[in-house]
Amino acid sequence: EYCNELTQQLELIRLLLCTTSLDANNVKVESETLVTILSVYNASTNTVDRLLRRLMFLYDQSGSCKEEIMMNDLRWGPMTTNHNPKNIDQTNNASEESWEWFVDAIEMDRVRSTLSQFPVTDTLEPTPYNSIECAKDSNDEIRKVEQLGSSADSDDETVDDSSMSETGSSVTPQAKTRALISSLNAGNDLWRGAGDDLRYSPGFILPLILATIEAYLPCEKMNSTEHPENDDEVDPDEEVVHKNEEEIAQCQAFAGVCRRVCDRGGIALAIASLSSRCPSMRKVAVSICALFLKALQMQESHGMKSWRERPQLEMIMSSIQRGLAVRRAIQMQRYDAQEGIEFGGTTSAAHKYNIPMLPAVSAVFLAKVLLILSISRDDMYGQMNRYFLRLTDYHGAFQDCFGLPAFLSLYCSSSDDPSRCRTERNCALLTLKDGAVDEFCYRIISQHHVPELIMSSFDSLIDNPESKSELYLTIDVIETLLQSGGTRASDHLIKRQGLLSWLHGIVSWRKVSSIFPYVALRCRFLKLITTAVDSYRCTKHASDDGDVDALAFYEKAPLANAVIRICLDGADTTENKGDSSHESQATLLENTCHALWAIYLADEGSEIATTSQGSTTLHDVTSLLKKSVCHVEMFKKVLASMCDLPLVTDDNDLPSAKLFCELALGFILEMRMQVLPATILLSLKRVNELMKLYPCLGDDATIMLQVMKCRHMAVMVGGIQVWNRFLPYLANVA
Numbered sequence: 093e094y095c096n097e098l099t100q101q102l103e104l105i106r107l108l109l110c111t112t113s114l115d116a117n118n119v120k121v122e123s124e125t126l127v128t129i130l131s132v133y134n135a136s137t138n139t140v141d142r143l144l145r146r147l148m149f150l151y152d153q154s155g156s157c158k159e160e161i162m163m164n165d166l167r168w169g170p171m172t173t174n175h176n177p178k179n180i181d182q183t184n185n186a187s188e189e190s191w192e193w194f195v196d197a198i199e200m201d202r203v204r205s206t207l208s209q210f211p212v213t214d215t216l217e218p219t220p221y222n223s224i225e226c227a228k229d230s231n232d233e234i235r236k237v238e239q240l241g242s243s244a245d246s247d248d249e250t251v252d253d254s255s256m257s258e259t260g261s262s263v264t265p266q267a268k269t270r271a272l273i274s275s276l277n278a279g280n281d282l283w284r285g286a287g288d289d290l291r292y293s294p295g296f297i298l299p300l301i302l303a304t305i306e307a308y309l310p311c312e313k314m315n316s317t318e319h320p321e322n323d324d325e326v327d328p329d330e331e332v333v334h335k336n337e338e339e340i341a342q343c344q345a346f347a348g349v350c351r352r353v354c355d356r357g358g359i360a361l362a363i364a365s366l367s368s369r370c371p372s373m374r375k376v377a378v379s380i381c382a383l384f385l386k387a388l389q390m391q392e393s394h395g396m397k398s399w400r401e402r403p404q405l406e407m408i409m410s411s412i413q414r415g416l417a418v419r420r421a422i423q424m425q426r427y428d429a430q431e432g433i434e435f436g437g438t439t440s441a442a443h444k445y446n447i448p449m450l451p452a453v454s455a456v457f458l459a460k461v462l463l464i465l466s467i468s469r470d471d472m473y474g475q476m477n478r479y480f481l482r483l484t485d486y487h488g489a490f491q492d493c494f495g496l497p498a499f500l501s502l503y504c505s506s507s508d509d510p511s512r513c514r515t516e517r518n519c520a521l522l523t524l525k526d527g528a529v530d531e532f533c534y535r536i537i538s539q540h541h542v543p544e545l546i547m548s549s550f551d552s553l554i555d556n557p558e559s560k561s562e563l564y565l566t567i568d569v570i571e572t573l574l575q576s577g578g579t580r581a582s583d584h585l586i587k588r589q590g591l592l593s594w595l596h597g598i599v600s601w602r603k604v605s606s607i608f609p610y611v612a613l614r615c616r617f618l619k620l621i622t623t624a625v626d627s628y629r630c631t632k633h634a635s636d637d638g639d640v641d642a643l644a645f646y647e648k649a650p651l652a653n654a655v656i657r658i659c660l661d662g663a664d665t666t667e668n669k670g671d672s673s674h675e676s677q678a679t680l681l682e683n684t685c686h687a688l689w690a691i692y693l694a695d696e697g698s699e700i701a702t703t704s705q706g707s708t709t710l711h712d713v714t715s716l717l718k719k720s721v722c723h724v725e726m727f728k729k730v731l732a733s734m735c736d737l738p739l740v741t742d743d744n745d746l747p748s749a750k751l752f753c754e755l756a757l758g759f760i761l762e763m764r765m766q767v768l769p770a771t772i773l774l775s776l777k778r779v780n781e782l783m784k785l786y787p788c789l790g791d792d793a794t795i796m797l798q799v800m801k802c803r804h805m806a807v808m809v810g811g812i813q814v815w816n817r818f819l820p821y822l823a824n825v826a
Contacts, residue, residue: 101132105143106224112150113225121151133168135296136202137211137281138289145296146218167193191304195352198297203357206291207364207459208526210452213281214295215370284575294365298376301358305383308349310342343392350387351399354466359384360459363412366447367455367529374447378416385409404465407480407488412458415490419448450493451536453527457497458490460523472519475502496540499524503545514562521546521565525572534577538584543573547594554598554607567616574627582631591624592647596654605662611676614658618683621655625690632694645695652691652737653708659684659719660712681719685726688733695736696770706738713739714748717755728767731756735774741785749782750789757798760805769809776806780817790821 112119126148133144283289353359358380365377387393388406396402424445464470465477479498485491502520505513524542527533537543546566553559553566570591573581585591599607608614628645659680713734720726735756741749756775760767779799783789790796799818806815 102140102143105140105147109143109147109150109221109224110226112147112154113220117154119151119154126151130168134290135168135293136289137214137291137293138283141293142218143221143224145293146221149218167197191307191349194300194304195349195356195358198353198356198358200357202290202292203361204463205285206294206361207456209284209291210364210367210456210526210529211281211291211294212367212369212452212529214293214368214373216295216299216372216376218295284572292361294361294368294373295370297358298362298365298373298380301353301362302376302380302383304353304358305346305350305380305387308342308346309383310339310346340392343390347387347390347393347396347399350384351396354384354405354462357463360462363462364452364455364459366416366450366458367452369449371446371449374449378447381409381412385413401466401468404477405462408458408462408465411480411483411488411490414486414488415493416448418486418489418491419493420445423448448493451527451533452529453524453533453536454493454495454497456527457523460526471515475516475519494536496524496536496542499542500540510558514559518562518565521562521569525565525569528569528572528576530576531578531580534573534581534584537573537577538580543570543585543589546570547589547591550598554602560610560613564613564616567613567620571620571623574623579631582627586624586628586631592628592651595621595624596647596650599654599657600650603661604657608658609662611680615679615683618655618658618680618687621651622683622687622690625651625687625694629690629694645691648691648695649706649708649738652688652733653706655684655687655691656708656712656716660715681723681726684716685720685723685729689729692729692733692736706740708737708739710739710741710745710748710752713737714752714755717752721755724763727759728763728771731759732768732771732774735771735778746786746788749786750792750795753779753782753789753795754798757795757802761798761801764805765808769811772802772805772809773811773814776802776811776814780814783818783821796822 129144129148132140133148134141283291350359362377362380362384365373368374368377385406388402388409393399393402461476461480464472467473476498479501480488480490483490490497499520502516505516507513507516524537528537546569550563550566553563570585574585577584604614608617716730717727717734720730756779760772760775779795799815800822803812803815806812
C-alpha cells in the first residue's frame with residue numbers, strides 16, 4: 093500500500109535497495125512482495141519510481157525472485173490487484189499472453205506530459221544509485237552508462253563534433269568545469285512542469301510496447317521443406333486457401349494492435365525516444381517504428397476503411413525511416429573519412445553503426461506531428477500534412493533531423509487570417525518549449541537565432557491585447573531555455589544577448605498595468621527574472637577567468653526597481669472574476685520576494701560598487717515592507733534586499749523613513765538571532781544613512797530606544813563599529 097508520508101516511503105525503498113545490493117544472492121523475494129512493489133510503482137520518472145525500477149532490476153538480475161518475472165507480469169499500479177505472477181503458468185511466453193491490459197493502460201495525457209519534457213537521460217538498464225547501493229561494480233556501471241551516452245552523440249553539418257563530447261586533450265580546464273556543471277544539471281532531469289511528475293519512463297514502457305507488437309507479429313511463410321513429402325496426399329488449392337486465411341487473420345490482428353498502440357500514443361513515445369542518450373533505447377525505438385511501418389504497409393491495413401489516417405501515418409513513418417537512413421549514411425561516411433579517429437569522442441569502430449541521436453527539439457516535433465496527423469480535425473493538421481508532402485529529396489526523407497523543423501515557417505506565418513497566424517505561432521512556441529531539454533537542443537536553437545527572434549517580437553505582443561496567450565508562451569519559452577540550456581544558454585542569453593538589460597528595459601518606460609494586466613502574467617515575468625538572475629549567478633560562480641568586471645552585477649538596481657514596480661503598480665489587478673484576490677496578491681508578493689532575493693544573492697560578494705544612485709523610491713520600499721510584514725520569511729528577504737539597494741529620497745519622505753526605521757529595527761529585536769548577521773548589519777547601516785538624511789529621526793524617542801536595544805545584537809554579529817555610528821544621536825538624546 094502507499095505510505096501517506098513520502099519520506100517514510102522513500103526511506104523504506106532506499107533500505108531495500110541498499111540491502112539488495114549488499115548481498116543479492118542471499119535475498120529472496122516472494123511473489124506477494126513483488127506484487128506489492130509493482131502496485132506502488134507508477135511507471136513514471138519521479139524519484140520513487142526510479143528507485144523502484146532499479147530495485148526490480150536488481151531482483152531480476154540476481155535471481156532473487158523465486159518465480160521468474162515475465163514481461164507480461166510487469167503490470168503497475170492498480171492493475172496488479174487482479175494479477176499475481178505466482179498464478180501464471182511459467183511455460184507461457186510473451187506471444188501466448190494477452191497484451192490487452194498494456195494497451196488499455198497507456199494514458200494519452202501522460203504521453204503528452206512525457207512529450208512536454210522528454211526524459212532524454214532515462215536508460216534501458218536503470219542506472220545505479222552510488223549513494224545508496226553498496227555493490228562494488230556501481231562505479232563501473234555508472235562509467236559504462238556515461239560512456240555509452242557520450243559516445244552516442246550524433247553530429248551535423250552545423251554542429252561541432254568536438255564540442256559535443258568535450259573529452260579531447262585540447263579542452264581547457266575552464267571548459268571541463270563548465271561541461272561538468274552542465275552534465276550534472278542535465279543528468280538530474282527534474283520535472284519543471286506543474287503538479288507531480290507523471291511522465292512515463294521510456295526505459296520501462298518501450299520494451300513493453302515492443303513486446304506487445306511482437307506478440308502479434310505474423311508468422312513467416314512456411315518453407316517448402318516443411319511441406320509433406322507426398323504432395324499428392326494434400327489438395328494444393330485447399331492448402332493455399334487455408335494458409336492465406338490464417339495469415340490474413342494474423343495480419344489483421346497485427347495491424348489492429350499497432351493501430352491501438354498508435355492511438356494510445358505508444359508510437360509517439362517511440363519516435364521521441366530517438367533523442368535518448370542511451371543507444372540501446374534508440375535501438376528499441378527504431379524496432380518499434382519499423383514494425384509499425386510494416387503494419388501500415390500491409391495489404392490488410394489498406395483494406396481497413398475505418399483507419400482513415402493510415403496514409404498520413406505511413407507518409408511520416410516512411411519519411412522518418414528514410415531520414416535516419418540518410419543520416420546514418422552521412423555518419424558512416426564521416427567516420428570513414430576520419431579513419432575512425434575521434435568520432436563522437438570515441439575510437440571504437442562499433443559506434444560507426446550507431447543509430448543517430450536526434451535532438452529532442454526535432455524528435456518531439458516528429459512525435460507531435462504523428463499525434464496531429466492522427467486527428468483530422470486538429471487545427472494544425474493541414475499545415476503539418478503540407479510540410480511532409482513538400483519533402484521530395486531522397487524520396488521524401490526527413491532531412492531536418494538536426495534543425496528546427498517547421499519552426500520558422502510557423503512562427504513567421506504568412507497567413508492572411510490573423511487568428512490563423514496566432515495559432516501557428518503558438519504551435520511553434522509550444523513545440524520549441526517542449527523540445528528544449530538540454531544543451532544539445534539549445535545549441536541548435538541558438539544557431540537558428542531563435543532567442544533573438546522571439547525577444548525582438550515581444551514588444552509587438554505587448555501592444556496587441558489579443559496576443560496575451562502568445563505572451564505567456566514567449567515568457568515560458570525563454571525561461572525553459574535558461575533552465576535546460578545550461579551554461580551555454582546562460583553565456584549566450586545573458587552575456588551576448590543582454591537578457592537582463594532586456595528584462596528591465598521592457599518595464600522601464602511603460603506603465604506596468606498596460607504591459608501585464610493580469611496577476612498571473614506578472615508572476616510569470618517575475619519567475620523569468622528570478623530564473624535569469626539565478627542562471628547569471630551560477631555562471632558567475634562557474635567562471636574562472638579572473639575578470640574583475642565579471643564580479644560586478646551592473647543590472648542590480650534597474651532589475652530590482654522593475655520587480656518592485658511590477659508588484660506595486662496596479663496592485664488591485666485580479667486574474668479573473670472567479671479567482672480570489674487575496675490568493676493572487678499573495679502569490680504576486682511571493683514571486684516578488686523570490687526575485688528580489690535572487691538579485692541580492694547575485695550581487696553578494698561583489699567587490700565593486702556597481703552604482704551609487706538608484707531609481708527606487710523610499711516610499712515604494714516602505715510600501716513593499718508593509719505588504720510583507722505578515723510573512724516572516726518574506727519580510728526577512730525583502731528587508732535584506734532593500735537595505736542593500738540604492739534609493740531615491742526627497743524632503744517629503746520623512747514619514748516613509750520613520751516607518752522604515754521602525755519596521756527594520758523592530759524586526760531585528762523580535763527575531764533576534766533568527767535574522768542573518770549580514771541582514772542585521774545592512775539594516776543598521778541603512779537606518780544610519782536615513783538618520784543622516786533626516787536628522788530629526790535622531791530626536792524620535794521610539795527609534796532611539798530601538799537603536800539602544802540593538803547594541804547587543806550588533807556585538808553578537810561583530811558589528812559594534814556599525815552601531816557606534818549612532819553614538820552622536822544618542823548623545824543628543826541624553
